[in-house]
Each structure stands twice: as structure tokens, then as C-alpha cells.
Amino acid sequence: MSNNAKPGGEARSGKARTESLQTANLQLSDAQLEAFLHTHGIPERIVQYFDELPEKLVKLGGGGRMRSILDCGGGNGQYLDMLLDHFPQAEGTLVDSAQFMLDQNKSHPRKRLVLENLENMASLIDSGQKFDLICFSDVLHHCIVSTYAGTRALQTTILKNAAKLLAAGGHVVVSERIIDSWITDEFSAKLAYTLTRSKMLANVTRLFGANTAGVGVCFTPRKRFLKLVDDAGLSLVEVVLDEENNFSLKRRIKILIWLLGLGAKSLRHELFLLK
Numbered sequence: 001m002s003n004n005a006k007p008g009g010e011a012r013s014g015k016a017r018t019e020s021l022q023t024a025n026l027q028l029s030d031a032q033l034e035a036f037l038h039t040h041g042i043p044e045r046i047v048q049y050f051d052e053l054p055e056k057l058v059k060l061g062g063g064g065r066m067r068s069i070l071d072c073g074g075g076n077g078q079y080l081d082m083l084l085d086h087f088p089q090a091e092g093t094l095v096d097s098a099q100f101m102l103d104q105n106k107s108h109p110r111k112r113l114v115l116e117n118l119e120n121m122a123s124l125i126d127s128g129q130k131f132d133l134i135c136f137s138d139v140l141h142h143c144i145v146s147t148y149a150g151t152r153a154l155q156t157t158i159l160k161n162a163a164k165l166l167a168a169g170g171h172v173v174v175s176e177r178i179i180d181s182w183i184t185d186e187f188s189a190k191l192a193y194t195l196t197r198s199k200m201l202a203n204v205t206r207l208f209g210a211n212t213a214g215v216g217v218c219f220t221p222r223k224r225f226l227k228l229v230d231d232a233g234l235s236l237v238e239v240v241l242d243e244e245n246n247f248s249l250k251r252r253i254k255i256l257i258w259l260l261g262l263g264a265k266s267l268r269h270e271l272f273l274l275k
């Protein structure tokens with residue numbers, strides 16, 4: 001497996017698209033990835049969550065050690081940079097399968113970049129390194145293959161890999177889009193997956209704000225997410241709503257259209273603390 005690790009480092013430069021890994025999952029184009037560059041920075045509520053996390057973990061008897069952090073699908077590195085600022089003793093590793101995203105990282109003396117698939121992560125697992133904190137911010141729903149069942153299997157494999165890489169007393173933080181349906185548990189998630197996968201409908205889904213139009217996205221019902229966690233051998237410590245509540249009117253209307261169209265009760269961001 002190609003490994004782009006560079007201690008303290010920047011990703012190597014080069015033609016982004018051609019150098020990105022061929023992952024089992026379907027890849028977004030560089031233009032679609034550009035939408036994730038977070039030009040507005042990390043939301044204050046997330047920064048605050050990590051402010052309070054070590055103390056919370058100590059109270060929960062977890063120790064709260066933050067010496068090694070793994071950011072899975074870490075993209076342009078803003079999230080990991082924020083964590084490294086919070087935890088000055090910590091060394092960070094960022095894994096992403098898109099060279100384009102690695103190339104957007106700022107250099108940081110305690111950050112290492114690895115070009116790797118989350119469904120594989122062989123280079124990390126083989127090295128025997130373990131992590132106190134493993135994060136997935138807005139990543140799992142982008143890990144998809146060409147069938148819905150295969151996608152859930154892929155997501156389980158990815159969480160299993162995280163479990164293998166977790167140090168004793170360590171924790172996993174997953175920020176994920178949770179979709180619950182009025183119809184059956186998985187109805188809205190499957191419909192969103194099918195619609196966003198469709199190349200024929202890509203112009204329409206893009207119009208309604210789907211930046212994954214033509215490639216696909218796979219949001220997860222709460223119940224299914226907890227099953228993925230269980231299947232991966234992890235367990236839930238807490239779940240908190242991870243969402244701004246001051247959406248613009250335009251955004252509210254788009255969300256409402258998606259909810260009605262998908263038969264969904266809710267589509268929200270939640271943050272799961274796992275061990």
C-alpha cells in the first residue's frame with residue numbers, strides 16, 4: 001500500500017486525481033472534494049466539545065490520555081490541526097485516500113500525513129501503532145460502494161479497523177449524518193443513497209444541494225449506526241447533537257424538501273463518543 005507519511009509534514013505534490021488511491025469505495029471528483037475544504041474553520045461547538053473531553057473522560061474513568069490522535073478521512077487537516085492545538089503533547093496522524101485533500105494540508109510539526117484507504121489501513125495496523133483518540137468527522141457516509149448492503153459492510157470494516165488501532169483506554173469520536181425515517185428504519189437512507197448515486201438525476205440532486213450528486217452518499221439511521229458500532233466491537237459512551245441551529249431560510253427550505261422527498265423524520269448531525 002502506498003504510504004505518503006512524512007513526519008511533520010506536507011503531502012507530496014503532484015497531479016491530485018491520478019495519484020489518489022483507487023479505494024474500494026466510489027471516489028468523489030476533486031471538484032466535489034473542494035466543497036469540503038471548510039473555509040469557515042471548525043465550528044465552535046466542536047472546539048468546545050474537545051475542550052471538555054479530557055475532563056469528561058477522566059470522570060468516566062477512561063484516563064483522558066491524548067498523546068496520539070488518528071484523524072480518519074481527515075481531508076485538509078483543519079480538524080486535526082485544531083486537535084493538536086488543544087493537546088500540545090499529542091502527535092497526530094491524518095489518513096485520507098485523496099491526494100488532492102492531503103495536498104491542502106498546512107505543515108504542522110506534530111502532524112503526519114498518510115495516503116491510505118480507511119477500509120485497509122494496513123500500513124498503520126502492521127506498524128503496531130495505537131491511538132488514544134481516533135476521529136471520523138463527516139467521513140463514514142462518504143465511504144460507499146455500488147450496493148447498499150456492500151456499503152454497510154464497508155463501513156463496518158472501517159470501524160473495525162479503528163477498533164484495532166485503538167490504544168487501551170482510548171476513544172473514538174464519530175461525527176455523522178443521521179437520518180431517521182417515517183416509513184421503515186432504512187427507507188430514507190436507502191432512497192438518499194439511490195438518488196445521489198444516480199448519474200441521470202445528478203443535475204437535479206445537485207440543484208438541491210447534494211455535493212455528492214452522481215457518486216452517492218450513505219447517511220445512517222440511528223439504530224443502524226449503533227449496530228455498526230456493535231458489529232465493529234466498539235460501544236457507545238455518549239451521543240450529542242452536533243448541529244448549528246441558526247440555518248438560513250434557504251437552507252431550511254432545502255432541508256425540508258429533502259425530508260419530505262425522502263420520507264424522513266429527521267436528518268441531523270450527531271457526534272458519537274465510542275470506546
Ligand SMILES: C[S@@+](CC[C@H](N)C(=O)[O-])C[C@H]1O[C@@H](n2cnc3c(N)ncnc32)[C@H](O)[C@@H]1O
Binds near residue numbers: 036076078096119
Ligand atoms: C467530507 S470530507 C471530511 C474531511 C474532514 N474529516 C473534515 O471534517 O473536514 C470526507 C473525506 O473523507 C475522505 N475519504 C472518503 N472515503 C475515504 C476512504 N475510503 N479512505 C480514506 N479517506 C476517504 C475524502 O477524501 C475526504 O477528504
